[in-house]
Amino acid sequence: xxxSFHRGTVKIFLGYAAGVGKTYQMLDEAHKLKGNGVDVVxxxxxxxxxxxxxxxxxxxxxxxxxxVDYRGAVFGETDIDAILLRHPQxxxxxEFAHSNVPGSAQAKRWEDVQVLxxxxxxxxxxxNVQHLESLNDQVWQFTGIxxxxxxxxxxxxxxxxxxxxxxxxxxxLNRLTRGAVYAPEKARQAMENFFKESTLVALRxxxxxxxxxxxxxxxxxxQEDGGxxxxxxxxxxxxxxxxxxxxxxxxxxxxxxPSSAALxxxxxxxxDYLKADCFAVCVHCDKTQDISPLQRETVGKHMNFARNxxxxxQVLQGENMARTLVDFARLHQVTQIFLARPQxxxxxVFLGRGLVERVVRLARGIQVTIVAGRRQ
Amino acid sequence: MFLGYAVGVGKxxxxxxxxxxxxxxxxxxxxxxxxxxxxxxxxxLLDKMQVIPLRIVGGVPAMDVEAILRRHPQFCLVDGLAxxxxxxxxxxxxxxxxxxxxSNGISxxxxxxxxxxxxxxxxxxxxxxxxxKATVPLDFLRYADEIEIVDAPPDFCLQRGDxxxxxxxxxxxxxxxxxxxxxxxxxxxxxDVVDCQLEAYLARNGIKQVWGTHERILVCVSRYADAALTxxxxxxNADRFHGELFVGHIKRSxxxxxxxxVLERNLAEAQAASARIEALDGEDVAGTFIQFARxxxxxxxxxxxxxxxxxxxxxxGTPVEHLIRAAENIDVxxxxx
Numbered sequence: 188x189x190x191s192f193h194r195g196t197v198k199i200f201l202g203y204a205a206g207v208g209k210t211y212q213m214l215d216e217a218h219k220l221k222g223n224g225v226d227v228v229x230x231x232x233x234x235x236x237x238x239x240x241x242x243x244x245x246x247x248x249x250x251x252x253x254x255v256d257y258r259g260a261v262f263g264e265t266d267i268d269a270i271l272l273r274h275p276q277x278x279x280x281x282e283f284a285h286s287n288v289p290g291s292a293q294a295k296r297w298e299d300v301q302v303l304x305x306x307x308x309x310x311x312x313x314x315n316v317q318h319l320e321s322l323n324d325q326v327w328q329f330t331g332i333x334x335x336x337x338x339x340x341x342x343x344x345x346x347x348x349x350x351x352x353x354x355x356x357x358x359x360l361n362r363l364t365r366g367a368v369y370a371p372e373k374a375r376q377a378m379e380n381f382f383k384e385s386t387l388v389a390l391r392x393x394x395x396x397x398x399x400x401x402x403x404x405x406x407x408x409x410q411e412d413g414g415x416x417x418x419x420x421x422x423x424x425x426x427x428x429x430x431x432x433x434x435x436x437x438x439x440x441x442x443x444x445p446s447s448a449a450l451x452x453x454x455x456x457x458x459d460y461l462k463a464d465c466f467a468v469c470v471h472c473d474k475t476q477d478i479s480p481l482q483r484e485t486v487g488k489h490m491n492f493a494r495n496x497x498x499x500x501q502v503l504q505g506e507n508m509a510r511t512l513v514d515f516a517r518l519h520q521v522t523q524i525f526l527a528r529p530q531x532x533x534x535x536v537f538l539g540r541g542l543v544e545r546v547v548r549l550a551r552g553i554q555v556t557i558v559a560g561r562r563q
Numbered sequence: 564m565f566l567g568y569a570v571g572v573g574k575x576x577x578x579x580x581x582x583x584x585x586x587x588x589x590x591x592x593x594x595x596x597x598x599x600x601x602x603x604x605x606x607x608l609l610d611k612m613q614v615i616p617l618r619i620v621g622g623v624p625a626m627d628v629e630a631i632l633r634r635h636p637q638f639c640l641v642d643g644l645a646x647x648x649x650x651x652x653x654x655x656x657x658x659x660x661x662x663x664x665x666s667n668g669i670s671x672x673x674x675x676x677x678x679x680x681x682x683x684x685x686x687x688x689x690x691x692x693x694x695x696k697a698t699v700p701l702d703f704l705r706y707a708d709e710i711e712i713v714d715a716p717p718d719f720c721l722q723r724g725d726x727x728x729x730x731x732x733x734x735x736x737x738x739x740x741x742x743x744x745x746x747x748x749x750x751x752x753x754x755d756v757v758d759c760q761l762e763a764y765l766a767r768n769g770i771k772q773v774w775g776t777h778e779r780i781l782v783c784v785s786r787y788a789d790a791a792l793t794x795x796x797x798x799x800n801a802d803r804f805h806g807e808l809f810v811g812h813i814k815r816s817x818x819x820x821x822x823x824x825v826l827e828r829n830l831a832e833a834q835a836a837s838a839r840i841e842a843l844d845g846e847d848v849a850g851t852f853i854q855f856a857r858x859x860x861x862x863x864x865x866x867x868x869x870x871x872x873x874x875x876x877x878x879x880g881t882p883v884e885h886l887i888r889a890a891e892n893i894d895v896x897x898x899x900x
Contacts, residue, residue, distance in 0.1 A: 198716075328892070329774045348716040351750065355709035385764050392757040392776040398714065399750035399805065406743035453894070460803045528890070544884055547868065552899050554796075559892040 195304035197346040199283065200313045201398055203390040204381065206368035207354040209313035210234070210281055214243040216311060217279050221247065225276050230303075230310075231265040231296075232281040237367065247279070255288045262288045267299050270308065277309045284318035284336040297338050313352075314338060316394035320496060321456035324449045325393070330386050340459060341497045349401040351394060356387035400460070407462075435463030438521040439493065440512055441500075442469065443482035446527040446560050447489040453558045454525040455496045463523075467493040467500045468515060470508045509545035516553055523554045564644070564704060565674045567713040568749035569742055574674035574713045575601060575642050579608035581672060582640055586612075591637040595664070595671075596626040596657070598642050612640075623649035628660050631669065638670045645679030645697040658699045674713075675699055677749040690744050704756055712753045717742035751805050762860075775862045775892075778806030782838065783852050783866040783886075784829040785812065786822035791832045793867045793898040798836040800863070809859065810838040813851055849885035856893055864893055868900040 198216075202209040210232060217227045229249040234240040250270055252263030264287050270278055280303075285296040293299050300310050317326045320337040327333050343349065354362075363374050363382060381387075439454040441447050451467060458465035469486050472478075478486075490500045505511025516524055529541045547555050567574040575598060582592045594614040601609065615631055617624035625648045631639055641664075646657035654660050661671050678687045681698040688694055704710055717739045758777050765774070782797040784790040794810060801808040810833035812826060833840050845851030856864060868883055880888075887895050 325775045329776075350716060351712055351714040353712040353714065353753075355711055357709060358711075385761070385768070385770075388757060388761045388764060389774055389776045392754055392761055395712065395750050395754040395757060396777070396805065399747050399754060402743055402747045402750065406740060406747070461800065462803075523896070528887070543887060544880075547883070547887075547897050550899070554896055554898050556894055556896040557887050557890070559890065559894050 192307060195307050195309045196348075197300065197304065197310045197312060198348040198350065199343060199346045200311070200352050201349050201394055201401075202313070202315050202352045202354075203317070203394040204315060204359060204387055205235070205377075206359055206362050207352050209315075209352045210240050211243055212350075212352050213279060213281070213311050213313055214240070214247070217247055217277070218243075220277055227277045227279065228270070228273060228275040230267075230270045230278040230280045232279060235369070239367075248275075255291065257288045257290065264288055264291055265296065265299050267292065267302055270303060271306055274306070275308060277311060278303055280310055280312045283312040283314040284338050286336050295336075295338075297342050301342075314343075315390075316397050317390060319343060319397065321452045321459070322393060322397075323452055326390070329389050330381060332381065339496050340455060343401070344404065344459070346401075348405075349398055351398040353391070353395070356384055356391060359387060360384065404459075435461045435523060436519065436521045437461075437463050437465045437523045437525060438512075438516050438519070439465070439467040439498070439525040440469070440527075441467050441486060441489045441493060442527070443478060443485040443489075444527055446558075447486075448492060449560070450525055450527045450558050451489065451493045451496065451498065455498060457525075457556075465498050466519075467498045468503050468512065469500075470503045470505055470511050472504075472506060472508075509542055509549055513546060513549040513553070516550070521553060523556055524550060525556050525558055528557050528560045564707040564710045565672075565713050566677070566704070566710055566749060566753055567674065568677045568745040569717075570676065572713050572715045574676070575605045576608070577711075577713050578640055578642065578672055578674050579605060579612070582612060582638070583608060585638060592672075593631070593634060593636040593639055594642075595631050595639040596641045596643065596646070599624070620649040620651050625649055625652050626657060626660050628653050628663055631664060632667055635667075636669060638672055639664055641671055641673040644673045644675040644703075645695075645699045647697045656697075656699075658703055675704070677745055677752065680704065680752065683748060683752060686748060687745065690741050701752075704752075705759060710753060710756055712750065714746070714750070717746065754805075771857060774860065777860070778804035778863065779809065779859065779861045780804075780806060780863045780865060781809045781811055781852070781856050781859070781861040782833070783811055783864060784826070784833065785848075785867075785869075786815065786818055786826040788867045788869050788900045789825060790829045790867045790898075793865050794829070794832045794836050794838065796898065797838070797865050800865075806862075808836065808838040809841060809861065810836075811841040811843055811852060811855055813848060814842050814844055848882040849889050852886060853889045853893075856890075861893055864890060864895045865898065866895070867898045 200209040200213045221227045227247060229244060229247050231252065232244060234244065250266055250273060253266035255262045255264050265280060280296065280300055283297050283300065287294060287296060287299070293302065300312060303310055316322065317334045318336055318338050319340060321340050323334060323337055360382065362368050363378060366374060368374060369377055437454055437458045439451055441451065454465060467490065469490060493500050503511050503515055512524065524546060526543055526546060529543055543557055565574045565578050585592050592612070594609065594612045596617060597609065597614065615627055615634060618627040626641065641657065641661055644658050644661065648655055648657060648660070654663065661673060664671055677683060678691070678695050679697055679699050680701055682701040684695065684698060761774070761776060778801070780797050780801050782790065782794050797808050812830070818826065830840060841855065843851050843855055852864065864886065866883060866886065869881065883897060
């Protein structure tokens with residue numbers, strides 16, 4: 188590879204719902220780049236039959252989609268090989284959070300994008316705030332919808348730019364009723380679910396705050412490093428203290444309990460805002476056979492999930508879970524331990540304290556955060 | 564209202580683009596005021612619009628409110644909301660002209676720059692080192708029916724050669740770092756405006772649930788434990804999350820002199836941290852704090868653990884333990900005592 192090689196950069200057009208104009212604004216930018224003599228192609232775009240958007244793509248080169256047969260249906264996915272072969276300076280890839288049809292080289296479109304970046308191709312892409320992994324529980328709490336297609340926060344953090352595409356909710360609802368977003372039947376369904384005004388206002392606030400946070404993160408980096416690009420976020424989360432200037436260190440206790448996923452997301456989010464180091468551990472009892480193989484497998488899945496969010500993990504061995512956890516925390520100068528709220532909270536205290544109480548009592552000098560079991 | 568964080572983010576363009584779309588839908592839109600110098604893109608859009616010429620008052624241009632009222636369109640575009648009218652005009656400020664149009668049943672689409680928001684001026688001046696005279700009160704934004712952010716990365720503003728120099732009163736700002744800081748302030752300002760809308764909506768519909776779009780931290784203090792560190796951490800966390808900080812305590816009719824000193828010291832710390840201080844009534848410590856937290860959209864409760872544990876608390880649990888159990892969808896952070 189030549190010395191002058193640069194990894195590609197990503198620019199994300201962030202919105203809070205379908206129809207706010209992300210794709211339109213992205214294509215507008217593509218046209219501007221083309222006008223400035225930049226070699227731009229469309230790698231994937233999803234017009235949803237919207238006139239304005241389709242018209243906006245005119246005059247831009249489109250790489251045809253790759254046809255994929257899956258269970259008797261034909262799907263069109265991004266043709267990464269064709270894009271690599273064509274090797275434009277900038278590639279437009281719509282819907283960053285999309286999951287590819289099973290059997291594709293990468294499971295997720297954001298992983299496809301990594302391949303393009305590694306090849307030095309710059310990418311323009313779109314996403315909604317509800318696709319951000321660490322907001323999954325909050326969004327579920329007020330929409331009642333579990334968003335399945337998510338993007339780890341570090342992927343967004345790596346983007347060079349995040350731009351907010353804004354539209355007031357009322358204007359969006361007007362668009363929807365005019366049929367400018369979806370076909371009538373789908374529009375009606377949408378308005379009963381995601382497109383309630385209260386939900387849209389809340390999602391919009393989340394999107395604006397997220398953009399402000401992304402801006403904040405980037406200019407702090409500018410200040411600290413004198414303008415070098417954002418470093419790989421993995422380096423920020425390492426267990427070795429020397430490299431990190433973080434004052435806060437967060438330790439998440441992962442168990443087989445389903446609440447672990449929400450705990451990991453929340454820990455990751457708090458760590459990002461506090462610019463803290465973040466790691467996760469699980470405690471295995473070496474003697475007693477206290478958990479079943481199935482439970483152990485679940486713990487493994489949770490640990491894997493943490494690693495996907497760029498949280499360093501470690502398996503601890505110990506008889507007493509609370510003591511093992513607190514000892515490890517002390518040894519690694521942890522400032523905050525994250526625990527899930529116990530599910531069965533009505534046990535009488537004198538029958539033996541729960542894990543939370545035991546950790547709180549042992550953790551003298553360390554803060555203990557009990558994360559809400561977010562419910563609707 | 565289109566809100567931007569600097570000259571050149573593209574507010575005028577977005578406003579005129581909206582006007583174009585409205586006209587295509589058959590709405591009656593005219594232009595009441597434009598910037599003195601505009602980019603070619605904006606120029607092209609303006610050419611297709613009916614423009615009411617500015618009136619010259621003592622050699623200075625101002626929006627012709629009377630002519631607009633006579634024409635009485637459905638929508639009137641007013642570029643540059645923060646404009647000081649020349650002496651002898653109907654109102655000293657352009658935003659007052661806009662109020663005049665609104666009260667006469669004309670809808671207004673307008674643009675404003677962060678640096679002109681009165682309540683944010685000091686903050687902006689610290690970054691830019693420039694003082695801007697013309698201002699618009701923040702309440703004007705809060706009462707706008709719709710506010711839309713015009714966001715763009717700083718390099719976009721810098722690359723644009725077509726920025727009107729001193730078209731709006733403040734001269735163009737240049738450093739990327741400065742622009743980035745302004746951008747963050749503008750976004751957070753917009754988020755606060757939207758948060759008010761959300762709260763109003765939830766209140767109207769009697770929804771008491773914590774939606775957690777905005778982090779709000781409640782530090783619970785008592786007459787037993789020194790909470791200085793907890794409050795300091797609360798402040799720092801609230802700042803990092805761009806959230807709000809509350810400090811709550813439960814009123815007691817009887818306190819020993821020592822207890823009174825501890826509580827007063829805690830409240831003094833809270834005041835120094837510019838927290839919202841709340842004195843709550845209630846016998847049940849955990850229950851009272853939780854009730855307050857639910858009613859105020861608190862997302863995180865911070866409390867200080869007490870070293871001394873009474874014998875009955877060993878059996879029935881400490882207030883801290885009770886609070887953890889009752890907190891449901893609020894995070895609880897326990898600080899060492």
